[in-house]
Amino acid sequence: MLDTVQAVRRPPGRTSSGPARPARRRPRLGPYLLILPALVTIAVLLIWPVVQIARMSFQKVGLRQLRGEPAENVGLDNYRQILGDDEFWTALRHTLLFAVVAVAATLVVGTLVGLLLNRLGRRMSAFVAGGVLVAWATPPVTAAVIFAWLFGTTGGLVGWFLDLLPDWLVGGGWQNYNWFSSPLPDYTVLTICVVWMSFPFVAVSVLAGLRTVPGELYEAARVDGSSAWNTFWKITFPLLRPVFGVLLTMSVIWDFRVFTQLFVLSGLANSDSFNLSLYGYSEAFGSLNAKYGLGSAIAMVLTVLVLIVTAFYTRMIVRQEGVR
Amino acid sequence: MRYTRAAAAAVALAVAVTGCGGKKKADDNAKGADPAKIVVWQMGDGSPEQTKFLDGVAAEFHQKHPKTAVQVQYIPWPQATQKFQTAIAGGSGPDVTEVGNTDVQSWAEQGAFADITGKMNSWAEGKTLSKGALANDQLDGKIYAAPWYGGVRAVWYHKDWFTKLGIQPPKTWADLVTAAKTIQDKKHVPGIAAPSDFTNGILSFVWANGGDVATKQGDKWVGTLEQPQAKEAVEFYAGLVTKDKVAPDKYVGKNELQGPQQDFALGKVGMYMDGSWALPQLEKIKKDQKNWGVFPIPGKTGGLAPVFSGGSDLAVWKDSKYKDVAFDYLTTLDSKKNSKAFADTLKFLPQFTDILQSGAYQSDPIMGPFAQAAASGVKFTPTSKGWADYEGAKKVLPNAVKAIMQGKSADDELKKADEQAGTLLNQ
Numbered sequence: 001m002l003d004t005v006q007a008v009r010r011p012p013g014r015t016s017s018g019p020a021r022p023a024r025r026r027p028r029l030g031p032y033l034l035i036l037p038a039l040v041t042i043a044v045l046l047i048w049p050v051v052q053i054a055r056m057s058f059q060k061v062g063l064r065q066l067r068g069e070p071a072e073n074v075g076l077d078n079y080r081q082i083l084g085d086d087e088f089w090t091a092l093r094h095t096l097l098f099a100v101v102a103v104a105a106t107l108v109v110g111t112l113v114g115l116l117l118n119r120l121g122r123r124m125s126a127f128v129a130g131g132v133l134v135a136w137a138t139p140p141v142t143a144a145v146i147f148a149w150l151f152g153t154t155g156g157l158v159g160w161f162l163d164l165l166p167d168w169l170v171g172g173g174w175q176n177y178n179w180f181s182s183p184l185p186d187y188t189v190l191t192i193c194v195v196w197m198s199f200p201f202v203a204v205s206v207l208a209g210l211r212t213v214p215g216e217l218y219e220a221a222r223v224d225g226s227s228a229w230n231t232f233w234k235i236t237f238p239l240l241r242p243v244f245g246v247l248l249t250m251s252v253i254w255d256f257r258v259f260t261q262l263f264v265l266s267g268l269a270n271s272d273s274f275n276l277s278l279y280g281y282s283e284a285f286g287s288l289n290a291k292y293g294l295g296s297a298i299a300m301v302l303t304v305l306v307l308i309v310t311a312f313y314t315r316m317i318v319r320q321e322g323v324r
Numbered sequence: 325m326r327y328t329r330a331a332a333a334a335v336a337l338a339v340a341v342t343g344c345g346g347k348k349k350a351d352d353n354a355k356g357a358d359p360a361k362i363v364v365w366q367m368g369d370g371s372p373e374q375t376k377f378l379d380g381v382a383a384e385f386h387q388k389h390p391k392t393a394v395q396v397q398y399i400p401w402p403q404a405t406q407k408f409q410t411a412i413a414g415g416s417g418p419d420v421t422e423v424g425n426t427d428v429q430s431w432a433e434q435g436a437f438a439d440i441t442g443k444m445n446s447w448a449e450g451k452t453l454s455k456g457a458l459a460n461d462q463l464d465g466k467i468y469a470a471p472w473y474g475g476v477r478a479v480w481y482h483k484d485w486f487t488k489l490g491i492q493p494p495k496t497w498a499d500l501v502t503a504a505k506t507i508q509d510k511k512h513v514p515g516i517a518a519p520s521d522f523t524n525g526i527l528s529f530v531w532a533n534g535g536d537v538a539t540k541q542g543d544k545w546v547g548t549l550e551q552p553q554a555k556e557a558v559e560f561y562a563g564l565v566t567k568d569k570v571a572p573d574k575y576v577g578k579n580e581l582q583g584p585q586q587d588f589a590l591g592k593v594g595m596y597m598d599g600s601w602a603l604p605q606l607e608k609i610k611k612d613q614k615n616w617g618v619f620p621i622p623g624k625t626g627g628l629a630p631v632f633s634g635g636s637d638l639a640v641w642k643d644s645k646y647k648d649v650a651f652d653y654l655t656t657l658d659s660k661k662n663s664k665a666f667a668d669t670l671k672f673l674p675q676f677t678d679i680l681q682s683g684a685y686q687s688d689p690i691m692g693p694f695a696q697a698a699a700s701g702v703k704f705t706p707t708s709k710g711w712a713d714y715e716g717a718k719k720v721l722p723n724a725v726k727a728i729m730q731g732k733s734a735d736d737e738l739k740k741a742d743e744q745a746g747t748l749l750n751q
Binding site for chain 1: 576577583715718
């Protein structure tokens with residue numbers, strides 16, 4: 001590893017660099033020492049727990065085991081139990097569908113707002129950016145409680161507003177409409193809530209990207225009479241491709257593991273609306289008889305899923321970078 | 325930002341894990357002598373009334389153990405499970421704790437509580453504790469907790485509406501539907517709230533009809549919701565939404581606190597089912613106590629439904645080093661005088677059969693019907709450790725009832741529920 005670094009760093013033309021050589025041959029510990037604290041922190045706080053979860057997913061672990069009783073190895077039983085459970089497949093379907101819809105919506109809304117911010121004057125831009133960032137800074141629990149109230153049945157603002165609209169447009173009886181009792185309306189609210197919370201990050205990142213694009217390109221496009229649509233796809237998008245790649249990956253990761261909002265909105269009483277996180281939680285912690293092994297197995301499935309998706313996109317980005 | 329948050333959470337987790345890793349060292353030299361303090365866990369937020377009451381109990385306890393301080397720690401109900409789990413795993417529990425009566429079986433099975441069979445048998449005042457409640461505290465013939473206070477659910481109604489519309493408190497299921505329909509027609513609000521996440525309430529209807537959720541056959545639990553009596557009761561309850569249309573579907577997938585309680589207090593629903601303990605909360609929403617009344621959940625053709633008794637018990641923690649002193653505190657807290665005083669402040673009922681039957685509650689318009697219901701017979705859910713999974717993790721009955729309310733076939737849903745009972749209750 002160290003040798004490769006040296007070989008790469010040595011400029012090809014200069015074969016004899018004389019007195020500098022002995023110094024170069026010493027392993028350079030400096031950089032590794034510098035990243036050591038970060039590595040140790042990650043290893044202790046992230047890698048170790050993941051290893052533990054992987055191990056526990058093959059065991060039967062309850063409270064008695066946490067007290068020191070040896071855990072019984074059950075092989076693939078936990079996984080078998082999950083894969084044979086209808087609730088798992090429903091939860092998996094919900095997780096995937098939700099991720100697709102929410103990620104797409106987040107990126108579209110975020111990009112549009114980012115473009116808007118770029119067009120606004122300095123003050124207005126700061127004002128709007130500040131405004132949307134409040135949504136991003138809102139803790140998920142708070143946001144979820146607010147949305148639960150907005151869509152609630154007694155005094156819910158959304159039901160009240162929909163009832164004000166003419167009946168031929170939206171129908172009536174919205175005040176008493178139960179948004180959280182079946183998956184489709186439930187996930188509609190969840191999507192709005194999650195998109196509302198995560199688009200500001202996309203908007204601001206896109207704005208930051210846009211600021212690096214040279215103004216002459218847009219000027220040239222304008223002179224050539226290019227439409228806004230064309231300008232975006234021919235100039236902005238190709239130049240900001242790396243930014244979009246990162247945003248896409250991160251959104252996928254975030255939306256795959258949404259938990260808090262769904263937990264608050266429909267909760268454990270509506271198992272037909274579970275996603276994988278909530279399903280795992282209910283299995284592991286939902287009752288007093290903690291089942292950490294089973295919960296770990298579900299967590300592993302979720303982790304592997306997210307890893308596959310991210311690996312796929314990361315590879316795509318890296319390839320495109322290489323081609324350019 | 326998200327990473328920072330995640331990192332902060334991870335650090336907190338790590339601290340929690342290491343923090344509870346160190347087991348208490350047993351200092352045996354303290355044996356026999358009174359300890360300097362004992363720790364008591366109480367559920368809830370610690371209202372001023374509760375604090376004042378517990379100070380009084382501590383003073384009484386000091387007459388017997390003058391050197392022992394009582395440190396009370398309040399644990400909000402929603403955090404109780406997690407707190408118990410951490411304490412069991414890390415050995416950092418209290419000496420005496422309050423525990424929800426539905427949870428006793430699971431915690432005892434997981435080794436949280438000390439076996440107090442001998443101590444209970446030699447506690448004179450404890451002889452008249454409700455037998456049904458005490459049975460719920462036993463596992464394999466040993467006693468792990470003492471019943472403290474309890475309460476039953478009944479139907480709350482608007483007395484002024486009933487008077488104006490000429491309705492009598494319903495005594496049968498048919499009456500209940502008629503009353504709800506009348507309210508709906510005349511008052512233009514839903515007649516009754518029938519939430520689906522309401523196992524303990526729904527069970528009252530099942531029990532009233534002679535059915536049960538599961539019975540023990542030999543040493544195995546068998547789900548019995550598919551039996552005709554239970555099925556009829558579940559269909560009646562779900563039918564309040566689908567067939568009779570006297571309950572709105574806005575409470576489907578919710579519990580009695582996620583809408584019904586508030587709507588009842590605000591006069592947006594005619595009747596709803598809850599315990600006597602709801603009164604303080606209802607009063608917080610609207611001061612209208614004089615217009616509220618209560619009647620016991622009716623049986624199908626009359627009589628009273630055997631009701632589920634919710635409430636709290638007291639247990640001595642297994643890791644406590646001072647179990648004798650702890651039990652002395654327990655009996656002080658659970659004496660007839662103190663348990664009645666405390667139950668009265670919380671709008672619950674004490675667990676002593678002789679007090680319940682003494683007529684102390686008869687003249688009380690709110691507590692009277694509750695005491696009447698409690699005296700007519702309380703039942704408990706299956707005393708299996710797996711009940712926590714059936715009700716907590718899987719919410720089997722709520723999900724079945726929800727599906728039926730949304731038009732699924734009762735036969736299929738209850739069959740599925742019974743299959744789940746077979747797996748979950750026998751683990």
